[in-house]
Amino acid sequence: METICICCPIGCRLKVEKIDGEIVVTGNSCPRGKDYGISEFTFPKRVLTTSLVFPNVTYTLKTTTALPKERVKEALKEIKKIGYKECNIGDVLIKNIINSDADVVVTGKIENA
Amino acid sequence: MKTDVVVIGGGPSGMSAALKASEQGAKVLLVDVESRLGGILNQCIHNGFGLKHFKEELTGPEYANRLANEVYKDKNIEVKLNSYVNYIDKNKVFVLTEKGQEIIECSSIILSAGARERTSGEIYLKGKRLAGVYTAGTAQKMVNFYGKLPGKKIVILGSGDIGLIMARRMTLEGAEVKLVLEIMGHSSGLRRNIRQCIEDFNIPLLFNHTITKVVGDERVCGVYYAEVDENKKPKLETEKYIDCDCVLLSVGLIPENTLLPKQTLREKFVVVDDERQTSVDGIFICGNVLHIHDLADNATEEGEIAGKFAGLYALNKLKKYVKVIINFSNKISYCMPKLVNKKTEGKFTIYMRANNNFIKKFITVKSGDNIIAKKFCVGITTGEMQEIEVEYSKVNGDLYVDIEG
Numbered sequence: 001m002e003t004i005c006i007c008c009p010i011g012c013r014l015k016v017e018k019i020d021g022e023i024v025v026t027g028n029s030c031p032r033g034k035d036y037g038i039s040e041f042t043f044p045k046r047v048l049t050t051s052l053v054f055p056n057v058t059y060t061l062k063t064t065t066a067l068p069k070e071r072v073k074e075a076l077k078e079i080k081k082i083g084y085k086e087c088n089i090g091d092v093l094i095k096n097i098i099n100s101d102a103d104v105v106v107t108g109k110i111e112n113a
Numbered sequence: 114m115k116t117d118v119v120v121i122g123g124g125p126s127g128m129s130a131a132l133k134a135s136e137q138g139a140k141v142l143l144v145d146v147e148s149r150l151g152g153i154l155n156q157c158i159h160n161g162f163g164l165k166h167f168k169e170e171l172t173g174p175e176y177a178n179r180l181a182n183e184v185y186k187d188k189n190i191e192v193k194l195n196s197y198v199n200y201i202d203k204n205k206v207f208v209l210t211e212k213g214q215e216i217i218e219c220s221s222i223i224l225s226a227g228a229r230e231r232t233s234g235e236i237y238l239k240g241k242r243l244a245g246v247y248t249a250g251t252a253q254k255m256v257n258f259y260g261k262l263p264g265k266k267i268v269i270l271g272s273g274d275i276g277l278i279m280a281r282r283m284t285l286e287g288a289e290v291k292l293v294l295e296i297m298g299h300s301s302g303l304r305r306n307i308r309q310c311i312e313d314f315n316i317p318l319l320f321n322h323t324i325t326k327v328v329g330d331e332r333v334c335g336v337y338y339a340e341v342d343e344n345k346k347p348k349l350e351t352e353k354y355i356d357c358d359c360v361l362l363s364v365g366l367i368p369e370n371t372l373l374p375k376q377t378l379r380e381k382f383v384v385v386d387d388e389r390q391t392s393v394d395g396i397f398i399c400g401n402v403l404h405i406h407d408l409a410d411n412a413t414e415e416g417e418i419a420g421k422f423a424g425l426y427a428l429n430k431l432k433k434y435v436k437v438i439i440n441f442s443n444k445i446s447y448c449m450p451k452l453v454n455k456k457t458e459g460k461f462t463i464y465m466r467a468n469n470n471f472i473k474k475f476i477t478v479k480s481g482d483n484i485i486a487k488k489f490c491v492g493i494t495t496g497e498m499q500e501i502e503v504e505y506s507k508v509n510g511d512l513y514v515d516i517e518g
Binding site for chain 1: 148149155158160164171172173174175177178256257258259260285286303305307308309407491492497
């Protein structure tokens with residue numbers, strides 16, 4: 001498989017192959033690229049960011065780690081069900097969303113946008 | 114009011130400039146038109162920021178908050194929000210606030226006002242002026258701040274990073290991105306954004322294509338698009354039609370630099386030296402208002418340069434040197450800065466953008482016949498800024514930057 005590493009802006013062109021039962025990543029220029037290549041080959045994951053809009057405040061959110069790529073939309077549906085609560089940057093809104101190891105945290109708070 | 118340095122614009126480069134100017138011992142006033150610091154970073158809610166500057170991956174709002182917290186902690190920096198600078202003169206900044214006009218006296222000025230998006234009028238988009246045509250950044254603000262989708266069936270013109278990021282956001286929030294069209298043969302956005310924002314969602318991206326006409330009654334109901342020839346002229350025999358109710362434009366950014374005094378030397382960009390001082394003594398410039406950066410981290414880096422030297426200038430500590438010029442070959446579209454102070458110690462960085470894509474080449478910097486800096490690059494693309502460090506002590510006359518090997 002050939003892909004582009006999404007870990008940093010360099011965007012290394014990765015080649016991921018299974019050689020003698022072992023997954024080999026080439027084209028990466030750092031260890032993060034190797035990990036990403038293996039994960040992309042076996043079980044692709046993505047970080048999800050979104051925002052929640054309430055009458056006087058908007059919270060911007062992210063997942064603390066990447067979610068299984070196929071379940072990103074499912075996670076987004078969960079997030080959109082959250083009702084208004086007063087929170088601050090860094091607060092966890094959902095722990096282990098969709099039973100993954102990712103939490104949903106507040107990254108920004110925009111009042112009266 | 115009197116201060117040492119006035120910084121105009123509180124995005125990543127302006128906040129970084131304010132912090133560095135303060136670090137030199139200068140008193141700083143940071144002015145921003147918005148009601149919060151951070152600039153456009155606040156609406157860039159995606160991740161991928163900060164790896165270079167903070168050594169960890171952050172979202173735009175987190176990156177903005179980190180810098181803003183440092184700014185608010187700094188006792189030498191005063192922040193003035195909801196304030197618009199409408200004129201600058203040497204040593205004077207005219208600020209409009211809710212209370213009226215205020216004149217700030219200062220010793221140096223840093224312009225870090227960012228850039229604005231090119232609009233449909235500026236690219237001569239054909240067709241009626243219909244509802245449903247937005248710049249990608251406006252759509253980003255609508256979706257991320259207000260939770261409003263600008264349309265349900267979307268065509269994006271231009272494949273700059275904002276357009277790519279918006280293709281993903283709109284898809285996740287329930288819209289259908291039908292097509293992304295790019296007039297060039299390649300994207301000006303980052304490769305990773307093509308991967309994770311376009312390919313992840315199987316959105317068709319057509320290179321060498323553009324919109325030939327936007328049609329509809331009051332609102333967009335579709336666009337005609339066609340392939341372009343080598344002169345970027347649409348080949349009408351290839352024209353096709355696609356239904357959509359919204360067109361997003363990601364067709365470039367224009368530096369917001371009209372505040373600079375008329376006598377400021379401009380070429381393709383405002384002419385600055387390695388300290389980011391313009392041809393007008395005491396006026397410095399950094400961030401997207403100088404040239405468009407790929408990353409907030411790079412804007413921060415440039416802000417720190419401008420801030421440091423604007424601070425020293427205000428305190429009468431900035432030394433004068435003979436300046437040399439940076440020239441470059443036709444493989445390069447521009448180099449930043451244009452001028453370099455001939456210092457004897459330390460290093461400076463030349464930032465450059467290539468005209469074309471290159472594989473396995475060297476970036477070289479020559480002074481006379483001597484190569485004084487050389488860097489191997491696996492891949493150089495037009496979309497990604499390159500940088501090369503040079504030692505001041507090796508500079509002997511004008512410089513020449515090239516891509517070789």
